Amino acid sequence: MKPITIFSWGYYGWGNHTPYLIKALDAVEESKGFKPLMFVDIRISHGVRAKGFKGSAFKNLVGEQRYLAMKDLGNEKIISGSGPAIQIAKPAAAKDLLDLAIKLSKTKQRLLFFCSCKFNKFGGKPNCHRCTVAGLLIKAAKKQGVSIQVVEWPGGEPKNIKMEITPKLFGSINKGVMNITLPKDCDLAEMAGLPWGTVVTFKCNDQELNRIVGPAIYQKSKWILPVQFFYFDQDASLAIYHKESEKIRKSHGFLPTNS
Ligand SMILES: [Zn+2]
Structure with missing residues (x-):
């Protein structure tokens, strides 16, 4: 069986263009035979400057059916300001994210979890907490014996x-x-x-x-x-x-x- 693909992504550069973003993402998924993406917001705070991702702006744009906020998978460090650079608020919530991706895969819908950072790695080293969340997803999938692939949107092999x-x-x-x-x-x-x-x-x-x-x-x-x-x-x-x-x-x- 083909692994279930779960996307990670950072909205850097898209803050003022979310309607175009959705147009592009939907076109890509449709061309590959999938339903429009499900979005999971893993930011711990939504009080940002980016117009399209401030408060509930993004949820309002894509609709409640396609949006879920999971602050449990946010980076606690943003709030506390102390300790290691990446501290997932509630790592066990990765299982909920995995379960949701598995459920959606049955109806040909894929899931994309996001925060704001441009790159999840820099110089080959983790640069954003979605890297850690990806690791937690892999761990949870192994435990459940499910085959998944976590990749930065839009994935694929470069040609x-x-x-x-x-x-x-x-x-x-x-x-x-x-x-x-x-x-x-x-x-x-x-x-x-x-x-x-x-x-x-x-x-x-x-x-x-x-x-x-x-x-x-x-x-x-x-x-x-x-x-x-x-x-x-x-x-x-x-x-x-x-x-x-x-x-x-x-x-x-x-x-x-x-x-
Ligand atoms: Zn980030």
Whole structure:
């Protein structure tokens, strides 16, 4: 049997664009044959600046059916301000999260738990409490003999994709822009579902440029591909790009963990 996939995610950068976020996430899940995601909020405090995640704003947007707050899986340190950097308020609650993911999987709905941090790991080391929650989920799944995979949204194995683009866009990528504007008719389900570390080969006439990117994000009224890395040397081979991609995936916590 295929493992049940549970996503972790940080809303960093999406605070003012949640309607677009939902549009993207729903398109990705639908393209893969799943129902719209169930969201589990694992922040201990909802008193944040980000408009779309302040108070009950996010719950109001997605609806009560698709939202659950689990402060038990929040980081107590945010409140107490003392002791180790990560202290899960009530670690045993990970079992409830697992049970919910198992239940939803029976009706083809997947679960995404989130906080605000951009990366769950930095330099290969835990950087956010969702890393700890992922570990607790794996432990609980092993105990129950359930096969799960916990991975940063949108998961998947990075591949190389080719994209034919206009000379104007090619020129700006060549100059080193880190936010690549996507054409208006792009396939949102594909672009927002690109695995972290995807290597895109941009083509224009006889020229090519490679970039390591993450899934599409919405910024300044446009869908863009965020560039994570590129070599100035345009002759750097695809093999070298894939090697670097694997390094980034490891360092930023994009590799899946399995029970
Ligand atoms: Zn966090």
